Amino acid sequence: MTEQQLPAWADPSVSPAALDPQGMSRRGLLRRAGLFGAAFAVGSLATPAAASSGRYGGNDPRLAYLVGDHHIHSVYSHDAKYTFSQLARAGDRYGLDWMVFNEHSNFGHADYGAKLEHQEILKARAENPRQLIFQGLEWYIPAAEHATVFAAPGPHEVDLLTRFELAYDGKLLGYTDGATSNPNTARNEAHAIKAIQWLAEQRRTGYVDDVLVLANHPMRLGIDSPHEMRGWRDAAPEIMIGMEGAPGAQGGGIPGWVGSGQQRGEYVNKPSANSWPGYPEDAYVLYGGFDWTTATVGGLWDAMLAEGKLFTITTNSDVHRVVFDTWKNGDWAPGRNFDNTGHLPDPVNTDSQQPGGDFWPGQFSRTHVGVTRYGYRAVMAGLRAGRVWLDHGHLLDGLDVRLKRDCDHGPGVTMGGRLRVRKGEKLTLSVTVTTASRPNPHGILPELAHVDVVRGAVRGPAADRDDWRAPDTRVVHTRDVSGRKGTYTLRIPLVAGDESFYVRLRGSDGNRNGTGYLGASVDPHGPIPHVPGNGDPWVDTWFYANPVFVDVVGGRQENRPA
Secondary structure, eight states, X not given: OXXXXXXXXXXXXXXXXXXXXXXXXXXXXXXXXXXXXXXXXXXXXSOHHHHTXXXXXXXXXXXXXXXXXXXXXXXXXXXXXXXHHHHHHHHHHTTOSEEEEEEEOSHHIIIIIHHHHHHHHHHHHHHXXXXXXXXXXXXEOTTSOEEEEEEOSSTTHHHHHXXXXXXXXXXXXXXXXXXXXXXXXXXXXXXXXXXXXXXXXXXXXXXSSOEEEEEOOTTSSSOSOHHHHHHHHHHXXXXXXXXXXXXXOGGGGOTTOOTTTTSGGGOOOOOOTTSOTTSOGGGXXXXXXXXXXXXXXXXXXXXXXXXXXXXXXXXXXXBSSBTTOOEEOOOOOTTOOHHHHSSOOOOEEOSSOOOOOBOOTTTSEEEEEEESSBSHHHHHHHHHHTOEEEEETTOEEEEEXXXXXXXXXXXXXXXXXXXXEETTOXXXXXXXXXXXXXXXXXXXOOOOOEEEEEEEEOOOSOSSTTOOOOTXXXXXXXXXXXXXXXXXXXXXXXXXXXXXXXXXXXXXXXXXXXXXXXXXXXOTTBOOOOOTTOOOGGGSOEEEEOOEEEXXXXXXTOOOOO
């Protein structure tokens, strides 16, 4: 794998005068992290195993955060529109450091498209080595929804994807039934587990340097049951690392725009024969742009975290067709189709707006991954370690989270990490916020209104694998930060009780809040859904951060990392 050049904002040889406002802001963050210059070395030398070693906290590295998107579709997907180069340029324009092109699986893609796109990716990597471009696949999980699968660059990255696609894709195999009464369901669910274990074996044997899986839009159809999600995670937690906390297609709810169902995320479905029957019907819409599994304090994401196991959340564009865009799909030449070419004709620009509900990569949704070096494996290691926070609408320029015992020195434990304490010890959660310093792509200067701390008890493996509730999780602190600008640190005192726990963060612009899904005693001012056609995403923006775990020594549930 070739080494990467530093991005301009991290490169000391690039004059500040040559940077745009975003680059200046990110360079400032890098300086404050103590990583500007030689310490932020080119290339990724740290191994993924080191990032997931499970050591207790107090020794977390200083981090810089790279911004990316793991769910991007080009003309190499049968239902998309844009060329690879259009999307790569858009990602560069909106400040992305890393991108994953995860094209839909089908025989045309496996036979032709994957190899053709790989040639474009290799060329882009050579021409712009500052931009980290992964090749991936949107896997149709047997009996369930979709997932992003992507590997580290290397000689077998395309072969891995196509072999996986042909052997394990639910659509290609016809393994789509997921209803509890269908006799094929057990077989299909078992095949999904085999698929994840097969990927883990390719990494273990060194066939690829690294590979990751993230579940996509889990509640869009309601067919990802809690027991399936737990099963995927437990089959290979180093491979199946998490899910989209917020899906793409966030432009669907823009008032007056009717091109994509009038709901953010295109979450316009109702329970079907394949849906898991334990989900309520009002779980099929987004809450503040976030999936119900994530937005519900005490809901499914918290229920999985309450087992003491990390499950990372992300966000992305899922770009197929951008709102207010004037491009349309090109026309097929006689005798040509996706099955015998593996790609769509290049799009054609028109003078009229075309249907769509997406944003360009990085335009609205951003996943921030903490790294110590710049490179492909560093991004994957940061995702696996859970050093991840996400925002919509460019709500924040920066976020740093540290938890430590009051008697300790050093930086403390960050997102995805674990801190070992004794019952009754006093802790401090330090949250360093850097507010937005420039208008976002919509021309709005975002303003953070509040920061919420969510705390949940860790009780170990769930007795009922289909339980989606975490009854001991709730918002325990809220800080009003309205009007605060620049970089500031909130210090929130915590006390270790007699059982292990985790804490995670959330916040918003304060424009649209209400009683959380499980009631005011759990979440007094959480995200709420919007009525169809009244969900302007730019005025309902949130950030979420992955959890920090606290293992109480001698407590009722001491959970050491596996």
